[in-house]
Amino acid sequence: MVKVGIAGGSGYGGAELIHVLLRHPEVEIVWLSSQQHAGKNPGEVYPSLRGFLDLNFSRLEELRPADLDVLFLSLPHGQAMKLVPGLPAELLVIDLSGDFRLSDPEVFEEFYQFPMAAIEEQKQFVYGLPEINRGRIISARRIANPGCFATATILALHPLVKEGWISGPVYVDAKTGSSGAGNSPAAGTHHPRRSNSLFPYKPFRHQHLPEIRQALGNPSTPLIFQPYSAPFVRGIFSSHYMELNRKPAAAEVCSLFLTHYGADRFIRWVGENPDVNYVRHSNYVDIGAALQGSFLTVWSALDNLQKGAAGQAVQNMNLACGFPEEAALSGAPVFP
Amino acid sequence: MVKVGIAGGSGYGGAELIHVLLRHPEVEIVWLSSQQHAGKNPGEVYPSLRGFLDLNFSRLEELRPADLDVLFLSLPHGQAMKLVPGLPAELLVIDLSGDFRLSDPEVFEEFYQFPMAAIEEQKQFVYGLPEINRGRIISARRIANPGCFATATILALHPLVKEGWISGPVYVDAKTGSSGAGNSPAAGTHHPRRSNSLFPYKPFRHQHLPEIRQALGNPSTPLIFQPYSAPFVRGIFSSHYMELNRKPAAAEVCSLFLTHYGADRFIRWVGENPDVNYVRHSNYVDIGAALQGSFLTVWSALDNLQKGAAGQAVQNMNLACGFPEEAALSGAPVFP
Amino acid sequence: MVKVGIAGGSGYGGAELIHVLLRHPEVEIVWLSSQQHAGKNPGEVYPSLRGFLDLNFSRLEELRPADLDVLFLSLPHGQAMKLVPGLPAELLVIDLSGDFRLSDPEVFEEFYQFPMAAIEEQKQFVYGLPEINRGRIISARRIANPGCFATATILALHPLVKEGWISGPVYVDAKTGSSGAGNSPAAGTHHPRRSNSLFPYKPFRHQHLPEIRQALGNPSTPLIFQPYSAPFVRGIFSSHYMELNRKPAAAEVCSLFLTHYGADRFIRWVGENPDVNYVRHSNYVDIGAALQGSFLTVWSALDNLQKGAAGQAVQNMNLACGFPEEAALSGAPVFP
Amino acid sequence: MVKVGIAGGSGYGGAELIHVLLRHPEVEIVWLSSQQHAGKNPGEVYPSLRGFLDLNFSRLEELRPADLDVLFLSLPHGQAMKLVPGLPAELLVIDLSGDFRLSDPEVFEEFYQFPMAAIEEQKQFVYGLPEINRGRIISARRIANPGCFATATILALHPLVKEGWISGPVYVDAKTGSSGAGNSPAAGTHHPRRSNSLFPYKPFRHQHLPEIRQALGNPSTPLIFQPYSAPFVRGIFSSHYMELNRKPAAAEVCSLFLTHYGADRFIRWVGENPDVNYVRHSNYVDIGAALQGSFLTVWSALDNLQKGAAGQAVQNMNLACGFPEEAALSGAPVFP
Helix, strand or coil: CEEEEEECCCCHHHHHHHHHHHCCCCEEEEEEECCCCCCCCHHHHCHHHCCCCCCCCECHHHCCHHHCCEEEECCCCCCHHHHHHHCCCCCEEEECCCCCCCCCHHHHHHHHCCCCCCHHHHCCCEECCHHHHHHHHHCCCEEECCCHHHHHHHHHHHHHHHCCCEEEEEEEEEEECHHHHCCCCCHHHEHHHHCCCCEECCCCCCCHHHHHHHHCCCCCCCEEEEEEECCCCCCEEEEEEEEECCCCCHHHHHHHHHHHHCCCCCEEEEECCCCHHHCCCCCCEEEEEEEECCEEEEEEEECCCHHHHHHHHHHHHHHHHCCCCCCCCCCCCCCC | CEEEEEECCCCHHHHHHHHHHCCCCCEEEEEEECCCCCCCCHHHHCHHHCCCCCCCCECHHHCCHHHCCEEEECCCCCCHHHHHHHCCCCCEEEECCCCCCCCCHHHHHHHHCCCCCCHHHHCCCEECCHHHHHHHHHCCCEEECCCHHHHHHHHHHHHHHHCCCEEEEEEEEEEECHHHHCCCCCHHHEHHHHCCCCEECCCCCCCHHHHHHHHCCCCCCCEEEEEEECCCCCCEEEEEEEEECCCCCHHHHHHHHHHHHCCCCCEEECCCCCCHHHCCCCCCEEEEEEEECCEEEEEEEECCCHHHHHHHHHHHHHHHHCCCCCCCCCCCCCCC | CEEEEEECCCCHHHHHHHHHHHCCCCEEEEEEECCCCCCCCHHHHCHHHCCCCCCCCECHHHCCHHHCCEEEECCCCCCHHHHHHHCCCCCEEEECCCCCCCCCHHHHHHHHCCCCCCHHHHCCCEECCHHHHHHHHHCCCEEECCCHHHHHHHHHHHHHHHCCCEEEEEEEEEEECHHHHCCCCCHHHEHHHHCCCCEECCCCCCCHHHHHHHHCCCCCCCEEEEEEECCCCCCEEEEEEEEECCCCCHHHHHHHHHHHHCCCCCEEECCCCCCHHHCCCCCCEEEEEEEECCEEEEEEEECCCHHHHHHHHHHHHHHHHCCCCCCCCCCCCCCC | CEEEEEECCCCHHHHHHHHHHCCCCCEEEEEEECCCCCCCCHHHHCHHHCCCCCCCCECHHHCCHHHCCEEEECCCCCCHHHHHHHCCCCCEEEECCCCCCCCCHHHHHHHHCCCCCCHHHHCCCEECCHHHHHHHHHCCCEEECCCHHHHHHHHHHHHHHHCCCEEEEEEEEEEECHHHHCCCCCHHHEHHHHCCCCEECCCCCCCHHHHHHHHCCCCCCCEEEEEEECCCCCCEEEEEEEEECCCCCHHHHHHHHHHHHCCCCCEEEEECCCCHHHCCCCCCEEEEEEEECCEEEEEEEECCCHHHHHHHHHHHHHHHHCCCCCCCCCCCCCCC
């Protein structure tokens, strides 16, 4: 059994990690931290977990890396970069924050509004999107788990970018559920406002934009990324609008995606019928598209806490530990 | 034109007051206060109101009662009791908080957890539920506007209590929308938790319980009041379960309510089909019931910010000022 | 008092017309039709309207145009074109369906999938979007009320098209609430599916696309229109992505819209903060934008049953009857 | 591997059965039926299941019982009673409908409004609520799976009834999510009506009432059962109000439940904090209570498609097949 710790286990990302890891046959959760809830059982913070763990939250300062085989970091942006430099090289570290995703410190500071403080350590991190980077993940000891929006958009665009089909700008209209904002009440997640509506935020300046561009090889085509707060709890639904430099048949578009993702269990092609309902509580990404002449719309739908965070983190752990890639992740999406 | 001020105009109750008063033909809003938003236009705090008021929020300290005919107090519990003793007797004051609703200071302290600090002033307050207290409201200068839950339950039970039909305890299962908790984000109104669920709070100790009992004449029958946080924004739906000391025909129950409320424009009898959808954004209360032998279930549905707060406050103002009772309140509920 | 009839009064559009007209000071509703609910009072079909109308639904066949000054048609697509040819020329007819919006019968048939059967009558219809067509509406006797999506997109794009700022394709990502689908239960409005999710429909083939293009003067720039079913009841939120042939300052974009719509009471400029919450239950359209270099995103938010249907129909009636344009429509949007 | 068939696999209950059984280590799904979708793969009807089953829906007429070890019946009320008489005695049959739950045919007809047509077969059925009937389930070949509301209320009341604590009537206020109404669109599940509201149905006449009474041993105390349609998709939250014939300490109430359900993995005691959020997508039932003097409120929360239907059906299969009771059901509830 692999011994796993989770730093920052009381956020939604941490709670989802616990949830997924509890059903993992090769893993034992041996350590959890929460500054706010140190001393409490996770079931006191998340009553859904009542009775599932004998372990209480520690404080981050009590971390003893030598007791662990794998450490997930599910901390607020800016904290992992302080912690990682002190961790032993052989420990498998999977960071769910944005700290180690960007290789260019200037870009990092522009979008995160504070400096990247662990530039050397960043170089050891592999970007943990298995469908485009599986080979490097398998041998990594440091994995930067992708952002939720970034996962949705990179997977939607990667085959098109790689094959050079895109002509001109790509516009991304990305809608996220409220769980993406975490478990601290705030104006944008206040129920009277978040229900029954939809509103944009961070135009042209969301921190996942440079992450998407980097993962796609910094293509020369402009990428406009616009996130929205949508009135559901779980899920990301991302729409990608573009013009192609050709007029493919619909079957060619389908074939392009099937070819690229044919070996990827967690990606499903769904034609014109993507829907957050059909990926929820799973690690699956449903990708579909509609076409008219040279105009193409590509959609991707995923669960922001699963493939957008904890599920993907476990998928990365599985790869880096030599477990079956789908261990603990093979369940079907849940509907209704 | 009557000159109106609103102290505490930046809460949901205050915003709804503004909304209702804007369509009142006899009223001019001349003063608004907000400690948090002093200096701002209401449209900056509530973009729904953009362009509707030339007036900015003042600080409460800037209140000049002599400039006003009517002052609505829409402040957190405990603040009106500090303000009212300094107000001129001839000013019509309508308080939307719980400060002046209870005549027994001991009961007040038991349920509000702090002492009633204006005991003498409280005696001048009339309980502002027009359907049971219209006569006294007409000549009042101090009106304690009822609580939202209290309004729903008092109106559901009043005819039955008055006619002495109830035998044994009454159980109240009262569901409220999230706007009832105000505009400050909190754990119970965090979208991921408040959506898709329903949960109880304050068993046996909600502050509207003594208000209900007092308005019903402190009947000897036990009253169990249990509020729930429901996953909608607007509305209260209250269920009242009881055994009667008789076995009336269904038509007699209907007749009881029609007789009591026959002259009350804002009360509608709806049989077995009450629904929050059909009272929303109006001052109406829909009351219905189902009967089997001596067991009776009475339901009431209202909009918590209208008949449960601002709408009823304006209804009270209309009565105390000699305006038509339905002025600014005559609109139909809005569905869908 | 103007005598008004509503054919098709039992759909959501008809119910909203009733709701708006009830508060109109110059109007009397004298006739309503519903094939399904003939003989019933509107309050039986929409309990929100209990007690508000003494009039029962007639059958459409009972229409006596001579008794009416204004006739609203709120019928399923394809029915108005059968009815209108038999109506007297002097009757003011406002059609809320798509039947008379498109001047090109071939385009009509392509998008509606059935032939346009009243081609001559169509020529007498004026497109009822006051903000771009007020002059012609004032003297019209036949008004084709715009589609909900069309209203949102035309108003968002009109100043940019008119001034020739747009370079290359415009992509429209338009999200609608479930009330837009009407009051008949269907798979796409089944609560378990429609809640908590978001899904696209009719890619490249929604019938509002040619309506938008026609109203904008059939610009040569491609327009990609993609509607989505969003998990709220009321509202349309539409996002428009494009590249400009210039790099304006943000203030110039603001100024462009203010200049074009400066005299239009129902349009508000909201910068980067559009939100369905702030227009609901009103005739207002909130328009905003974000800019980076030559890339512009324009947002519009409106209530699909008000400015997107019944509110705009009454606005058109007001213009054609010489009433104040805002009669019955001057209320502030309702939030929360 | 046990060979399992599901008759009626295209309803929500059937889809949830598929979902649970897919993760069962001892089970193979070998047959599925759907009259409406015969010939289709389940992934075409429920895209969440795309890629998870190689099996297509058959027609019910194609059932070959000899190929099966276990047959789940997830058919509309009234169909199982036609099918069961022709099934071999040794086949384990678990019926999720109400057909075989009631032992009194007169009561059945009163509440279901059609006659019980398989009276003899009914006598072979065991009521499948493991927490009160485990011993008989273990050796059963015919199991009547309980109703969703019935499960919530029986488990909330059983210890109190058994110990004779209840004095006088018990009032049940039971709220259900929309998935309980199945996957056919209807007025009560139309999104514009079902969202943002809450409404009662079937007062005093819901078919789960006699089921509850029978399972509790037909106690002499009156039981008033009132169901509500609540605006969430999954879950039942049931409130039970009563007076006791004693004034226990809160700890005694807790102890009563812990003693009765101490060995029952799927029941958790949660004090004053029950919440549908914390049981969703699991087979758990959270039970809590609040007490004042002799007045007791007991709450139960469960997932209507899991412990209220498919989860409990699998729990019953596990018992009857000698598998671990929690096989395929051990996952933690999912929040957010």
